[in-house]
Amino acid sequence: MREIEYREAIREAVxxxxxxxxxxxxxxxxxxxxxxxxRAYKGLLDMxxxxxxxxxxISESAIIGAGIGAAVTGYRPxxxxxxxxxxxxxxxxxxxxxxxxxxxxxxNLRCPLVIRTQGGAGRGVAAQHSQSLEAWFYHIPxxxxxxxxxxxxxxxxxxxxxxxxxxxxxxxxxxxxxxxGPVPEEEYTIPFGVADIKREGSDVTIFAYSNMIYKAxxxxxxxxxxGINVEVFDPRTLVPLDEEALINSVKKTNHLVVxxxxxxRGSVASDIAVKITAKAFDYLxxxxxxxxxxxxxxxxxxxxxxxxxxxxKDIVKAVKEII
Amino acid sequence: MPGNKKTINSKILNDIQNKNDNNITNNNIKLNGSKTSDKxxxxxxxxxxxxxxxxxxxxxxxxxxxxxxxxxxxIIKIRRFEEKTIQLYQIAKIWGYLHxxxxxxxxxxxxxxxxxxxxxxxxxxxxxxxxIAKGADLNRMMAELFGKATGYCxxxxxxxHIADTELGMLGANGIVGGGLPISVGAGFSCKMEGxxxxxxxxxxxxxxxxxxxxxxxxxAAIFKLPVIYVCENNMYAISMSVCESVACKDIxxxxxxxxxxxxxxxxxxxxxxxxxxxxxxxxxxxxxxxSLIEAKTYRFGGHHPNDPAEYRDKKEAEYYKTEKDPVKNxxxxxxxxxxxxxxxxxxxxxxxxxxxxxxxxxxxxxxxPSLEKFLEEVSGI
Numbered sequence: 001m002r003e004i005e006y007r008e009a010i011r012e013a014v015x016x017x018x019x020x021x022x023x024x025x026x027x028x029x030x031x032x033x034x035x036x037x038x039r040a041y042k043g044l045l046d047m048x049x050x051x052x053x054x055x056x057x058i059s060e061s062a063i064i065g066a067g068i069g070a071a072v073t074g075y076r077p078x079x080x081x082x083x084x085x086x087x088x089x090x091x092x093x094x095x096x097x098x099x100x101x102x103x104x105x106x107x108n109l110r111c112p113l114v115i116r117t118q119g120g121a122g123r124g125v126a127a128q129h130s131q132s133l134e135a136w137f138y139h140i141p142x143x144x145x146x147x148x149x150x151x152x153x154x155x156x157x158x159x160x161x162x163x164x165x166x167x168x169x170x171x172x173x174x175x176x177x178x179x180x181g182p183v184p185e186e187e188y189t190i191p192f193g194v195a196d197i198k199r200e201g202s203d204v205t206i207f208a209y210s211n212m213i214y215k216a217x218x219x220x221x222x223x224x225x226x227g228i229n230v231e232v233f234d235p236r237t238l239v240p241l242d243e244e245a246l247i248n249s250v251k252k253t254n255h256l257v258v259x260x261x262x263x264x265r266g267s268v269a270s271d272i273a274v275k276i277t278a279k280a281f282d283y284l285x286x287x288x289x290x291x292x293x294x295x296x297x298x299x300x301x302x303x304x305x306x307x308x309x310x311x312x313k314d315i316v317k318a319v320k321e322i323i
Numbered sequence: 324m325p326g327n328k329k330t331i332n333s334k335i336l337n338d339i340q341n342k343n344d345n346n347i348t349n350n351n352i353k354l355n356g357s358k359t360s361d362k363x364x365x366x367x368x369x370x371x372x373x374x375x376x377x378x379x380x381x382x383x384x385x386x387x388x389x390x391x392x393x394x395x396x397x398i399i400k401i402r403r404f405e406e407k408t409i410q411l412y413q414i415a416k417i418w419g420y421l422h423x424x425x426x427x428x429x430x431x432x433x434x435x436x437x438x439x440x441x442x443x444x445x446x447x448x449x450x451x452x453x454x455i456a457k458g459a460d461l462n463r464m465m466a467e468l469f470g471k472a473t474g475y476c477x478x479x480x481x482x483x484h485i486a487d488t489e490l491g492m493l494g495a496n497g498i499v500g501g502g503l504p505i506s507v508g509a510g511f512s513c514k515m516e517g518x519x520x521x522x523x524x525x526x527x528x529x530x531x532x533x534x535x536x537x538x539x540x541x542x543a544a545i546f547k548l549p550v551i552y553v554c555e556n557n558m559y560a561i562s563m564s565v566c567e568s569v570a571c572k573d574i575x576x577x578x579x580x581x582x583x584x585x586x587x588x589x590x591x592x593x594x595x596x597x598x599x600x601x602x603x604x605x606x607x608x609x610x611x612x613x614s615l616i617e618a619k620t621y622r623f624g625g626h627h628p629n630d631p632a633e634y635r636d637k638k639e640a641e642y643y644k645t646e647k648d649p650v651k652n653x654x655x656x657x658x659x660x661x662x663x664x665x666x667x668x669x670x671x672x673x674x675x676x677x678x679x680x681x682x683x684x685x686x687x688x689x690x691x692p693s694l695e696k697f698l699e700e701v702s703g704i
Contacts, residue, residue: 025515027511051515052515054511054546056542057538057541057542057545059538059539059541059542060538061504061534061535061538061539062504062507062535062538062539062541062542064504065503065504065505065506065507065508065535065539066504066507066508066511066542067508068504068505068508069445069493069504069505069506069507069508069509069510069511069512069522070508070509070511070512070515071508072488072493072494072505072508072509073443073493073508073509073512073513074512074516075511075512075515077508092498092501092535093501093504093505096497096498096501097496097498097501097504097505101486101494103479104476104479104480104484105475105476105479105480105484105485105486105494106474106475106476106477106478106479106480107477108475108476108486108487108488109486109488109493109494141701
């Protein structure tokens with residue numbers, strides 16, 4: 001199968017969906033000639049014109065509001081917030097408006113809106129451009145949250161997100177845009193709420209998502225040499241969450257390590273740990289272990305930045321502690 | 324430092340009284356007096372002139388008797404509906420937050436009369452009047468206020484969230500200014516669809532001090548979106564007076580920043596509102612972009628039914644209630660113009676009261692939302 005970059009997979013999904021449905025359009029900052037901060041929209045302005053590739057001023061609330069207003073009147077916008085850190089500027093529109101509008105109006109207004117954004121550390125861009133804020137959106141009823149880790153997943157999930165009648169927070173990771181992976185030429189979609197086992201194993205389940213999948217796979221490779229057979233579980237979407245598949249994995253391995261780049265306090269990771277402890281307690285041979293980022297704003301200095309997020313060695317250590 | 328409220332408010336009162344002498348055609352912001360050689364300013368003036376010229380035909384237009392009667396009916400319907408909701412709130416048939424539109428009826432009535440049924444409106448927390456003026460069914464509105472399954476939002480939203488796709492009513496809003504960014508999206512939708520549809524966005528004086536006001540008007544202006552921004556300046560954001568919260572005297576003046584028309588109208592006069600909005604609607608339908616209309620109006624009651632509004636000057640409130648009551652004034656005007664008779668108005672009142680009473684009966688007799696269904700729905704995601 002051919003291999004393409006993560007950002008190219010995003011671009012393909014967007015092109016296919018815009019060709020399929022004239023109601024799909026793009027709105028966001030620097031998405032015109034510039035092609036988006038990570039060039040995922042390269043050439044789309046020429047392809048679809050300024051009516052469907054709307055390049056906006058730096059107005060995050062108005063970008064999300066524009067997405068909501070167009071969505072409730074029949075369009076399928078993909079609103080881009082350049083960094084997840086900047087969603088803070090649009091939280092009323094995301095949390096009080098978009099997330100609530102369908103339910104609050106008795107299903108009267110449907111809001112098929114995709115909010116594309118990216119987060120994560122590793123690029124030396126410090127505390128206001130490196131956060132992992134998925135827990136905020138995970139917490140809000142009315143939002144779906146997708147966090148694809150591979151080119152294959154990002155394409156299939158983005159196409160599903162665009163076709164969904166609800167608001168989807170589509171969170172990418174800045175460190176994997178250039179990563180290549182197999183993506184079929186023919187069309188496909190990936191349903192929400194269906195996890196993917198990135199590596200099968202029998203001794204321990206590592207729950208990870210987004211960029212942490214790669215750290216988990218690295219750890220699994222190292223542990224294999226020591227005779228520990230690791231299963232790497234990628235939920236792909238945090239909301240909806242494929243709980244059943246996770247429980248089944250734990251039933252098989254009897255051990256769970258949850259990995260999260262976001263700091264542990266109030267995190268998705270701690271929520272997963274609680275869920276599995278409550279629902280699969282009888283299958284666990286040891287307490288669920290969490291490997292998470294430190295409780296710190298992400299530092300600029302590379303050594304400090306790397307120290308603030310989990311790595312394969314941390315995951316290896318955690319696995320050994322419970323096995 | 325907050326100024327002396329009494330002095331400031333009486334100053335506003337004088338200003339507004341003086342403005343009564345103006346009519347709609349010369350109520351655009353007067354920039355002619357400002358001395359400037361700035362090119363932008365000159366361009367702005369020429370674009371204003373263009374709009375005024377384009378609208379000559381509208382200036383000459385007069386409302387038919389039937390249109391006037393419809394305006395009156397809407398105003399009375401809003402008033403009677405709101406009076407009833409206040410009564411029902413006092414006896415706890417309606418609960419939560421209720422923000423009556425009493426005193427501001429002419430704004431919704433005039434503005435919504437200037438758009439078509441298929442056009443969109445974006446509303447506010449004080450939104451009953453907007454819904455009624457857009458043609459909402461009183462039964463479904465009242466049922467929503469009673470939290471019943473037959474309400475517009477199936478009892479999930481209440482007073483602050485009434486919305487209806489078929490009516491083009493994109494929702495009241497519990498967040499001050501929350502609807503402003505949404506109007507931008509509705510505007511994009513109207514523009515992309517290319518059928519001449521427009522969006523009417525209501526918001527308050529309070530909302531204009533929020534950052535989204537700037538983001539939204541700027542974006543609407545950049546993309547020449549067909550949105551008509553109607554600021555209902557009722558002079559108070561809960562208890563905060565516009566005199567203490569808005570840095571310029573007239574909110575319409577803020578239109579200058581976006582190079583769009585800014586117009587001030589007497590919000591107690593439905594015809595003045597109607598013609599100003601119609602002019603802006605025409606402009607929007609022609610692809611010339613948004614307009615900002617500031618309707619000077621007054622909230623007769625407090626922020627909500629239990630707010631005695633002690634922060635306001637009694638004389639000020641008294642002035643508006645006696646001199647600027649849209650129901651009383653418009654009735655008198657139409658009788659004076661011989662458009663309606665006293666008898667016809669009495670009949671209209673009776674018919675509206677009946678409709679309001681029926682809505683209460685409908686709401687009372689409607690079923691509660693099913694708890695089982697609710698639990699089933701939320702077990703999904």
